[in-house]
Amino acid sequence: MTARTTVLAPQVRDAMVALGAAAKKGLGDxxxxxxxxxxxxxxxxxxxxxxxxxxxxxxxxGEGAERIALLNAWREAGELYSERERAALALTEAVTVLTDGFVPDDVFEQAAKYFDEAELAHLLGVITVINSWNRLMVSRRIEPGGPAW
Structure with missing residues (x-):
């Protein structure tokens, strides 16, 4: 399958963009x-x-190159990421993978220590939206710089 150069489902794209913006706005960071x-x-x-x-x-x-480069190894990166960021990244991994069919209680409880209920809802929204975008782009084999659905 090759990537198409036109947007085939603009309503889907627009809805996903709006959902992502709402989730990010409520997260505030x-x-x-x-x-x-x-x-x-x-x-x-x-x-x-x-x-x-x-x-x-x-x-x-203005994020630094070191934090981007080490994000794949955030657990081993020492103090490079805050406890709040670590909780968000652990939740991201748990929601993204869902190998056991659910997010482990300890991962959710750790995130709840650093995010109030509204922030946690928005964080879950951001995680859900990016996973949806990932699935759309990967399934269509959209390369960097290609059309966003």
Whole structure:
């Protein structure tokens, strides 16, 4: 299958963009949102989303190259990521993979220590939206810079 150069489902794209914007706005931390989206995209091997969100994290939000480069190994990166970021990244991985069919209680409880109920709902929204984008882009084999659905 080859990538198409036109947007075939603009209503789907527009709804996904709006949902993602609402989730990120309610989270309130644009750097954290980008870290979450990059980590989920790493797990899902979505080159399109990785390219986009690394660029946004660095160019728009001033994220450092070291934190981006070590995101795949965030658990081993020492104090490079805050406890709040670590809780969000653990939740991201649990929601993205869902190997046991659910998010482990300890992962959810750890995130709930650092995010109030509304923030946690928005964080889950960001994680859900990026996983949806990853699946759309990977299933269509959209390369970096290609059309966003």
């Amino acid at each position: 644009p750097v954290l949102a980008e870290l979450v989206m990059i980590r989920a995209s790493q797990i899902n091997a979505c080159a399109f989303c990785l390219d986009m969100h690394v660029d946004v994290a660095v160019e728009k939000n």
